Amino acid sequence: MRPNPSFPADLRIVMVLVLVTDLFILLPFLSNSPIRTVLGLPLVLFLPGYALIAALFPAKDDLDGIERIALSFGLSIAVVPLLGLGLNYTPWGIRLVPVLVSISVFTLGMSLIAITRRKGLGENAFCVPFGKMYASLRDELATERRSGLDLILSIVLVVSILLSAVTLVYVVVTPKQGERFTEFYILGPGGMADNYRTRLVLGESVDVIVGVVNHEYQPVNYSLEIRLDNESMEVPENYRHISLGHNSTWEQALSFAPPVTGSDMKLQYLLYREDNMSEPYRDLHLWISVMEADNLTGQEMPAAV
Known part of the structure; x- marks a missing residue:
């Protein structure tokens, strides 16, 4: 037809x-x-x-x-x-x-x-002509004049084509996993990787944006710790439990006011995975200097770096 x-x-x-x-x-x-x-x-x-x-x-x-x-x-x-x-x-x-x-x-x-x-x-x-193609294939497979070997070869060919199609679909639907890693970064107040305020007066805060991106191909629970010259500092509760699915991003502003004065102090932002809280999974740091307000009398205010 x-x-x-x-x-x-x-x-x-x-x-x-x-x-x-x-x-x-x-x-x-x-x-x-x-x-x-x-x-x-x-x-x-x-x-x-x-x-x-x-x-x-x-x-x-x-x-x-x-x-x-x-x-x-x-x-x-x-x-x-x-x-x-x-x-x-x-x-x-x-x-x-x-x-x-x-x-x-x-x-x-x-x-x-x-x-x-x-x-x-x-x-x-x-x-x-889909109809003619189907009828021709059906007649070719069903004819009594075909030898047993020809029929077996035809069946093997059809099965091979089907297996190839299934394999292609599987490869496409199940993408190969790449490298597993976590992005961890801190940005300045303007959302760029610069203009970090590192010269402070006691009572002022270091304002940064903390970001975590999960590329681990599985959900991961993270925790954040702040250390100042290897002394652990208090961080808000919502920074201690960060749950992210694969390819998910967490980004929040974080302010930290150093409680002591000093020059070239190491301010560390440490990221932990909850399956290993003994050592940091990622580590970032800034060098900051904090002075008393009285020491600024008659001096120019420290500029932000």
Whole structure:
């Protein structure tokens, strides 16, 4: 039976895949499923190019099947970055939802154009004969004239293709873990890695922004300690218990007023993992000087470093 030229099966599949992928990405209860990745790869790497090729070359004599598939991958890799470049100059920017919408609209739009152009070609319109392909494969496997060896080889080939597909999906859905580490940093009051106030009058505070980023591929509990010349100082309770999931960031402002005077004192910020509180996991420090207010009489106020 000839495929319906008014709604070609291949473009119908393309449009359904686009809409299903959008659902798996946008709906919260589906977005954490590994199926999202499996569907997202064709949406980025194949479907836009296939729809564009279908719109540009609607006749069956324009290109053969292999050329269409190869160009579909190549044009997808070219079109998607161009869509992202265009979004960069819009108020929406390059974010998940704008990128998803732009790719989906482009693919659906090209598919509709391809359907319209194929209608005007009649019998000369390109179509993918899924029915004939299935019937041919079924007859090839079921024919009584096939030898036992040929049948076994055909079954092995089909199983090998299925195993290859399953392996590819597994590799894509289960990304390889990189190096495990934790970022630990302190920033000045302006949110930059400079302008730390290190020359103080007794009673003034060192104001910094403390940041922790978990790249450990697992949830981790951290604790923060402050030491001044190896003497442990009191820190707020919420700095003693910091729980972070993988790729999560914790950043808070922290003020510490040194209780003693001295020159070139070592102010340490120590980060511990709760599975090892005996030694710091990360260590940062500043050198500070603190003087009595009476010592400033007739002197210029120390400048911030």
